[in-house]
Structure formats: structure tokens, C-alpha cells
Amino acid sequence: ILNVEQSPQSLHVQEGDSTNFTCSFPSSNFYALHWYRWETAKSPEALFVMTLNGDEKKKGRISATLNTKEGYSYLYIKGSQPEDSATYLCAFSSGGYQKVTFGTGTKLQVIP
Amino acid sequence: DAEITQSPRHKITETGRQVTLACHQTWNHNNMFWYRQDLGHGLRLIHYSYGVQDTNKGEVSDGYSVSRSNTEDLPLTLESAASSQTSVYFCASSESAAGLNTGELFFGEGSRLTVL
Numbered sequence: 143i144l145n146v147e148q149s150p151q152s153l154h155v156q157e158g159d160s161t162n163f164t165c166s167f168p169s170s171n172f173y174a175l176h177w178y179r180w181e182t183a184k185s186p187e188a189l190f191v192m193t194l195n196g197d198e199k200k201k202g203r204i205s206a207t208l209n210t211k212e213g214y215s216y217l218y219i220k221g222s223q224p225e226d227s228a229t230y231l232c233a234f235s236s237g238g239y240q241k242v243t244f245g246t247g248t249k250l251q252v253i254p
Numbered sequence: 255d256a257e258i259t260q261s262p263r264h265k266i267t268e269t270g271r272q273v274t275l276a277c278h279q280t281w282n283h284n285n286m287f288w289y290r291q292d293l294g295h296g297l298r299l300i301h302y303s304y305g306v307q308d309t310n311k312g313e314v315s316d317g318y319s320v321s322r323s324n325t326e327d328l329p330l331t332l333e334s335a336a337s338s339q340t341s342v343y344f345c346a347s348s349e350s351a352a353g354l355n356t357g358e359l360f361f362g363e364g365s366r367l368t369v370l
Contacts, residue, residue: 185344185364186359188359241299241312243299244296244297244298
């Protein structure tokens, strides 16, 4: 079973603060690294899917980086807003794109 | 708009009963997945399918089965429900293709199952 670890487990930040989370994954046989945003009472929605070492992706105030050689990815949120409050899931696929294994997530609460 | 729907959204059943959760997608995706979500475990893969007549076991498949008779549907059956199967179940799908496809998952809204 592939082990995807996320830290921290939960995080409280003030509105306007910038923050980041970490995802670590096995570096062997890497195919893709996914980040999903999961709001309470909704279903997860994809933020980014990255496949290349050194990839950096950005969507508005949220960005992500990928290091496949050492097996980690960072998700950054600049100027956090209350609507950013959600659980952020990291997921990893190896040997092919189909089967995706999830971490337990980082729960972010942005305090107004 | 294409979508993925699950039914029922909420179900309460008794230990030992057979339960089927439906998943229907109109994305025309070949790949479909069932996950369960439990506190402290995140999303764990139960079963998955890469196409019609194909099914595979995930990491927590005991007590569950799936069948894939067409592209759109992947029903999940609990043969004899147990209290340990009380959970929220999510169905997901992804495209099947090489090249630019990165396997992004599209999720249904979840089905909350309580086994008494």
C-alpha cells in the first residue's frame, strides 16, 4: 500500500495570512500528484494535477510545486480568505494514471 | 453538463442486509472508482474499473463487490452489511487516454450509509 502523508493535519490562520502545506509520497515509479479541495458537505474538486519534476502550477492565490526525486509537494495559499476554509487532499498515482491513493488531508480554517 | 450522481444520498440499514449504492456518470469516462471516507483515514479505495466488464479490488475490498455492464454505471454492493461499513461512500471517474490525460478525478456528492 502506497503511503501518502500530509502535514499539518489541521491549521488555523488569520484572514490575510499566507500558508502552506506539505505532501510526501514514495518517489519510485511516480506518475502524477494531485491536489484536491474539499469543502464541508461537498465533494472533492481538483485543484492541480502535476506530473513533471519541478512542475509549478497556479490558480489565483493558490499554487503548488512538485519534487518527484525527493517525493514531496507543497501547496501555497497567499492571502488566505475565509472561503479558503476546506480540507486539502493530496493524492498520488504510480505506474500509471488510473489508480490514485489519497493522504488524510490538511484541514484549513481561516479566521476572519 | 456532464456529471456524476450517486444514489441514495442517505441510507440506514440493518446488519446482514444486502445494500447497493448506485453511481452514474455522463462524462463517458472509462475509469470509475469507489472510495470510502472515515475519520482519520481519508479516502480509501474499495474497487475500481477501467472499462466495461473490468473490475479490480482496492485496498479495502472485503465485503464489497462491483459490476460494470456499461460505461455509465458502477454499482457498489455490500453483500451482508456490517456495522464496520458505516461510512460515507464516494464514487469518482476519470478519463482514459495517454498523452495529456493526467487522471484528474471527478467525484459524486457522496452516499452516507449507516448500518445498525
